[in-house]
Amino acid sequence: MPKDTFFHLSQVKRQLIENVAIEEFADNSLQSASVNAIVNNAGIAKGSFYQYFENLEDLYKHILKLVKDRKLELISTLPLPANNLDTFRYLQRLLQIEIAFELKYPRLSRVERRYNFENPVNSSIDPETGQRLSGDGRFHAFLSQGVLHDDIATWVDTDLAAYVLGVVSQWFSPYLLERMGQDSGKPVEFNLDVSHDPHVQDLLQNLMDILMAGIARDPQIRKDFYSK
Amino acid sequence: MPKDTFFHLSQVKRQLIENVAIEEFADNSLQSASVNAIVNNAGIAKGSFYQYFENLEDLYKHILKLVKDRKLELISTLPLPANNLDTFRYLQRLLQIEIAFELKYPRLSRVERRYNFENPVNSSIDPETGQRLSGDGRFHAFLSQGVLHDDIATWVDTDLAAYVLGVVSQWFSPYLLERMGQDSGKPVEFNLDVSHDPHVQDLLQNLMDILMAGIARDPQIRKDFYSK
DNA sequence: CCTCTATATGACCGAATGGTCATATTATAT
DNA sequence: ATATAATATGACCATTCGGTCATATAGAGG
Numbered sequence: 239m240p241k242d243t244f245f246h247l248s249q250v251k252r253q254l255i256e257n258v259a260i261e262e263f264a265d266n267s268l269q270s271a272s273v274n275a276i277v278n279n280a281g282i283a284k285g286s287f288y289q290y291f292e293n294l295e296d297l298y299k300h301i302l303k304l305v306k307d308r309k310l311e312l313i314s315t316l317p318l319p320a321n322n323l324d325t326f327r328y329l330q331r332l333l334q335i336e337i338a339f340e341l342k343y344p345r346l347s348r349v350e351r352r353y354n355f356e357n358p359v360n361s362s363i364d365p366e367t368g369q370r371l372s373g374d375g376r377f378h379a380f381l382s383q384g385v386l387h388d389d390i391a392t393w394v395d396t397d398l399a400a401y402v403l404g405v406v407s408q409w410f411s412p413y414l415l416e417r418m419g420q421d422s423g424k425p426v427e428f429n430l431d432v433s434h435d436p437h438v439q440d441l442l443q444n445l446m447d448i449l450m451a452g453i454a455r456d457p458q459i460r461k462d463f464y465s466k
Numbered sequence: 467m468p469k470d471t472f473f474h475l476s477q478v479k480r481q482l483i484e485n486v487a488i489e490e491f492a493d494n495s496l497q498s499a500s501v502n503a504i505v506n507n508a509g510i511a512k513g514s515f516y517q518y519f520e521n522l523e524d525l526y527k528h529i530l531k532l533v534k535d536r537k538l539e540l541i542s543t544l545p546l547p548a549n550n551l552d553t554f555r556y557l558q559r560l561l562q563i564e565i566a567f568e569l570k571y572p573r574l575s576r577v578e579r580r581y582n583f584e585n586p587v588n589s590s591i592d593p594e595t596g597q598r599l600s601g602d603g604r605f606h607a608f609l610s611q612g613v614l615h616d617d618i619a620t621w622v623d624t625d626l627a628a629y630v631l632g633v634v635s636q637w638f639s640p641y642l643l644e645r646m647g648q649d650s651g652k653p654v655e656f657n658l659d660v661s662h663d664p665h666v667q668d669l670l671q672n673l674m675d676i677l678m679a680g681i682a683r684d685p686q687i688r689k690d691f692y693s694k
Numbered sequence: 695c696c697t698c699t700a701t702a703t704g705a706c707c708g709a710a711t712g713g714t715c716a717t718a719t720t721a722t723a724t
Numbered sequence: 725a726t727a728t729a730a731t732a733t734g735a736c737c738a739t740t741c742g743g744t745c746a747t748a749t750a751g752a753g754g
Contacts, residue, residue, distance in 0.1 A: 243700075243701070246700080246701085247701095270495055270498035272740090274740075282702085283702060284704070284743080284744095288742090355580075361645060361648070363648065384681075390681055391682065393672070394681050398669060402634060402638070405634060406634065409629075412586070417598070420589070420598070445630070447621065447622075448627060450680045450681065451682065453609075453618055453627055454617065455617055455618055455620075501711080510732085510733090513715080513734065514731080514733070517731070521712080
């Protein structure tokens with residue numbers, strides 16, 4: 239954790255350092271990031287850096303906490319849907335959160351993706367239930383609820399599906415950001431209203447359809463009537 | 467390109483150096499990889515390294531070429547399916563190639579994924595047709611063929627679908643590798659027959675079904691009869 | 695004004711980096 | 725055996741790295 243001194247700093251100075259660090263960690267892993275680069279870009283003395291942080295990893299962990307905090311903060315601002323979300327509205331919301339985060343904090347998103355790349359949690363065995371748990375559990379929860387509500391086909395391998403959904407949710411938002419820029423010919427405003435922009439909703443809906451209905455025109459009509 | 471001297475080396479020595487480099491680039495980006503680490507692990511003198519390569523990037527490009535070559539070589543060994551592949555058998559083959567490559571060269575696969583991460587090609591505009599082209603074009607080709615053969619639903623956004631398929635194909639194989647190891651409790655043999663192993667085929671088929679049919683139990687029956 | 699504490703600074707350190715080069719060793723040809 | 729070319733080597737270099745520390749500056753309380 240950063241030292242007290244860092245938190246005593248004025249907000250502008252603290253945010254300056256944070257933003258410089260975000261830039262560094264967006265383009266570099268912890269291994270290739272450089273303390274010297276950060277102090278130079280932030281315009282502070284090397285000695286100051288070590289008055290604020292134990293070392294580079296200390297700062298890195300702080301930035302990762304920023305990711306977490308800002309995402310939670312952002313979630314709380316997104317319009318809370320009806321109390322009883324139907325299964326796929328819940329999935330849509332999970333994707334929408336990632337999109338909103340990407341649009342508002344593209345560089346922080348990149349830091350997060352880089353972290354996930356360097357520290358992959360493909361899957362692990364839940365010590366209690368003995369069940370496999372891919373990713374952070376959000377999609378397992380979604381799928382469990384879905385199966386319970388009879389919304390998810392029974393033949394779906396839920397762990398595999400959770401993994402695929404995790405991968406897609408992680409990589410869909412940068413695609414969307416770039417595509418929106420190309421489609422409209424102008425850069426995307428960072429504070430775009432994700433929940434209502436028609437272009438975002440169109441693409442998100444198409445992704446939802448692909449996930450829900452698949453891409454085949456005539457898919458063996460619902461896997462032989464949900465057999466197996 | 468590596469210097470002639472490198473290609474004059476005995477096969478064992480050349481492969482030793484290549485393998486050490488693959489290890490290095492599997493765990494490090496070009497920025498964080500170290501010449502010193504490589505020469506130490508390979509047991510060669512620093513001076514020798516620079517008799518073989520211009521610099522680290524020179525070696526890196528050589529390894530990337532190895533990725534390409536070995537993948538092509540592997541494709542040629544995979545049983546060539548019937549001349550007229552139906553749409554989804556073609557997709558299945560594309561996925562199978564990635565799986566086989568992952569199983570045979572897991573570290574090289576990692577090098578490739580790392581490269582793709584550092585040099586993302588989300589999408590670009592084809593200068594000729596003006597069409598968007600996500601990824602390397604393989605999945606665009608697949609989808610075009612699919613639409614032509616009336617196998618892909620008309621409402622699918624093909625560029626989005628191509629991107630999603632690219633992401634999934636890139637990340638499915640490491641998941642499969644890890645899961646197979648966990649499911650069976652023992653490490654996966656590197657020369658496992660991908661095309662026939664039942665466990666691989668089960669999981670691959672489930673992924674295919676998810677992509678083709680979606681995960682919803684009752685998806686608005688084929689998107690309102692393929693409307694739009 | 696003086697005192698004490700918190701913050702800021704950059705010269706400095708040893709270690710590690712990528713890269714060079716004169717020299718030594720080996721292989722090849724005559 | 726001798727000469728020539730190809731390869732191997734590690735000491736060496738300038739630069740950069742993460743990290744330290746004595747000193748300087750600023751602020752707060754009196």
